[in-house]
Amino acid sequence: MRLLNAATHALEEFVDDDHVPPYTILSHTWGAEEVTFKDLSSALTSPPVDWRAYKNKQGWPEIVNSAQHARNCGWRYIWIDTCCIDKSDVTDLSEAINSMFRWYECAEVCYAYLANVPPDHPTLVHPWTWSFRSSRWFRRGWTLQELLAPSFLEFLDRDWNPIGSRTNGPMKLSWRRASSVATKLSWAANRETTLVGDRTYSLLGLLGVNMPLIYGEGERAFTRLQHELIRSSSDESIFAWGSPMSECSRNIAHGVDSPILAPSPRDYEHTRGIVTWMFDKRRKGFAMTNAGLSLNAELLRMDPRHADRHPL
16 A cells, blocks of 8 residues: 655555554545656656656645645645556556555545535625535545545545534435445446446445456446345345336336346436345345346235336
8 A cells, every 4th residue: 555645745655554554545536637656656766757747737736735734634644546556557456446445444534625615605606515515526436435434534625624524514424334235326326437437446345345447348347246246245135226217117017128237336326225135044045147147036916007107
């Protein structure tokens, strides 16, 4: 794990997880000209690369300000995804993404920087809470785990002023780690990522799954994720995707075959609140075989008068 020294802005690497010092962690949305691992590493080359090459980038003030905020709060190190991961190294990137939930979970504090939220002021045209709740940070896929994993999360406005925490302030949130798969996926249904595959990869830690990254596979990444969940979990809520108005539900109502696995996290938009059914332990579980899904399930008789409204 690499950490940024908040005083020197130099990267330091800690190979043994047991000897990683206390650190803070930044959660933010990416902008133009982010400072990368390659940029900070270039400062250590001989002869060193001209520092202006990256210190003139638009993302440099965010590095400086987040490090300064950490120092002001008494912390020596901070982790920032843009510069602490070597994205040119596939192995390093895969390890980081599979470890990211744990890294946020182990941080002393997470600073969620909301770049488009102005300081609170009574003369603002829109109420301050409106700009907070409509922040781009709440719509991005990667920030979901960054919202949930840390033990303590502090929101910062555009000028790096504290504006509340996850449990105290304009947004009070609590979540249960034992929430069903369907409920967790519903939280991600309307979040966006730049790359289609990242919509899946950003969910690995939240769902407790480790799997290799294959950039370029698109929506197939979500199919792989579901296979991993079926292999390692007995949570049947994974099959509860869709809604009475979805295309697949309409197909079922008219006798048209539909897939058992969801095409995308978006298909879990209406599954919030679904709980895992604690079935009889004598029942066999379910598994994906070379012939398809093997599943033991109860059949319920439905009133045909409501088939169009409740096709499942």
